[in-house]
Amino acid sequence: MIRVLARHSEGVFDEATFGLIAEARRLLADIGGEGKVTALVLGSNLSPESLSALGPRGADEVLYLESKAFERYRGELFCEALCELLSKGSPSFFLMAESEETSDLAPRIAAHLGRPLINRVVDLKIPRKGEVLAFRPVLNGYVFEEVAAQCEGGPVILSFLPSVLTADEPDAAKEATIRTESWMATKTSGVRLLEVIEADPGSLEIEEAPIVVAGGRGMGKAEGFSPLFELAECLGATVGGTRPVIDAAILPFERQIGQTGKSVAPKLIVNCGISGANEYTAGMEKSLLVIAINKDPRARMFNFADLGIVADVHELLPLLIARLKEIKD
Numbered sequence: 001m002i003r004v005l006a007r008h009s010e011g012v013f014d015e016a017t018f019g020l021i022a023e024a025r026r027l028l029a030d031i032g033g034e035g036k037v038t039a040l041v042l043g044s045n046l047s048p049e050s051l052s053a054l055g056p057r058g059a060d061e062v063l064y065l066e067s068k069a070f071e072r073y074r075g076e077l078f079c080e081a082l083c084e085l086l087s088k089g090s091p092s093f094f095l096m097a098e099s100e101e102t103s104d105l106a107p108r109i110a111a112h113l114g115r116p117l118i119n120r121v122v123d124l125k126i127p128r129k130g131e132v133l134a135f136r137p138v139l140n141g142y143v144f145e146e147v148a149a150q151c152e153g154g155p156v157i158l159s160f161l162p163s164v165l166t167a168d169e170p171d172a173a174k175e176a177t178i179r180t181e182s183w184m185a186t187k188t189s190g191v192r193l194l195e196v197i198e199a200d201p202g203s204l205e206i207e208e209a210p211i212v213v214a215g216g217r218g219m220g221k222a223e224g225f226s227p228l229f230e231l232a233e234c235l236g237a238t239v240g241g242t243r244p245v246i247d248a249a250i251l252p253f254e255r256q257i258g259q260t261g262k263s264v265a266p267k268l269i270v271n272c273g274i275s276g277a278n279e280y281t282a283g284m285e286k287s288l289l290v291i292a293i294n295k296d297p298r299a300r301m302f303n304f305a306d307l308g309i310v311a312d313v314h315e316l317l318p319l320l321i322a323r324l325k326e327i328k329d
């Protein structure tokens with residue numbers, strides 16, 4: 001039996017959750033195929049329609065815990081509720097996708113249940129019955145380490161990097177059994193929510209940003225990057241770059257995309273003045289919609305683009321920014 005934490009925003013489940021369910025199905029097959037994949041959903045006032053989106057993605061069962069307490073993330077309450085669910089039915093694995101919240105939640109659950117946690121997982125193997133071997137990048141992705149955990153006696157908690165999760169195509173014929181239970185905390189939370197401050201999209205980590213504007217050597221020197229930042233502001237995007245841009249200290253290392261940088265899978269990525277070297281595209285090929293702007297029509301970047309524009313970035317970006325501002329107004 002495998003349980004998956006289904007992440008949603010007001011009932012809309014994210015791609016990482018669908019990817020996790022696909023991962024759970026593969027893992028279930030590796031351990032012999034017996035049992036079910038159960039999606040655990042914590043929320044308030046979610047409709048049956050939104051919960052039913054998880055069946056076609058591969059969940060056999062959806063367990064929805066409803067409580068006003070789940071309107072916003074609160075580590076101690078989420079931990080209490082999930083530990084209750086994980087203590088029943090002897091699941092072998094509990095899968096979640098890395099995020100700010102799960103970085104807080106996963107160690108809480110692991111400590112509470114006294115079970116192993118492996119975070120930043122990119123791949124898994126079952127070397128023998130009762131054991132799991134997980135792979136994760138260390139030292140900025142230059143090397144990978146293998147971490148082994150025993151599956152006997154309770155769930156192993158595995159937190160995956162969202163960029164490695166790939167969802168299966170939805171199968172409309174598949175339906176999950178949906179169980180709804182209301183939940184009450186046994187203790188009052190020591191945390192009070194004072195205010196919610198929305199993040200400035202420009203300051204988001206590039207792996208978490210839904211829209212990325214990326215610049216390459218074709219943007220020129222540091223001053224040439226101003227339109228890139230302006231475009232990012234218009235789109236509510238965060239800025240990333242290729243290695244030469246990071247080497248030239250125009251952007252910090254944590255904004256590098258690619259084999260030796262970060263892997264991103266945003267809904268939209270706009271690549272400006274980037275040739276599309278293998279080491280770069282390895283870090284962004286899972287993006288949903290790819291736009292490329294390059295003055296060389298033979299640039300490799302166009303092979304990865306849903307929309308390619310052959311143009312000089314310094315001519316095109318000001319026009320694009322002016323048009324976006326017009327639309328916004």
Ligand SMILES: Cc1cc2nc3c(=O)[nH]c(=O)nc-3n(C[C@H](O)[C@H](O)[C@H](O)COP(=O)(O)OP(=O)(O)OC[C@H]3O[C@@H](n4cnc5c(N)ncnc54)[C@H](O)[C@@H]3O)c2cc1C
Nearest residue numbers: 216217218242243258259260261273274275279295312313
């Ligand atoms: C071991 C190793 C690891 C690496 N890891 C990474 C990595 O993680 N990430 C990474 O990015 N690279 C990495 N690289 C480097 C990689 O091989 C490429 O050199 C790099 O991605 C190229 O960056 P670029 O596209 O910005 O520059 P270039 O390849 O120089 O391309 C610039 C592009 O801009 C276009 N251009 C120029 N002027 C304009 C203009 N005015 N308007 C429009 N287009 C214009 C050009 O036509 C060209 O296609 C690695 C290399 C190695 C050997």
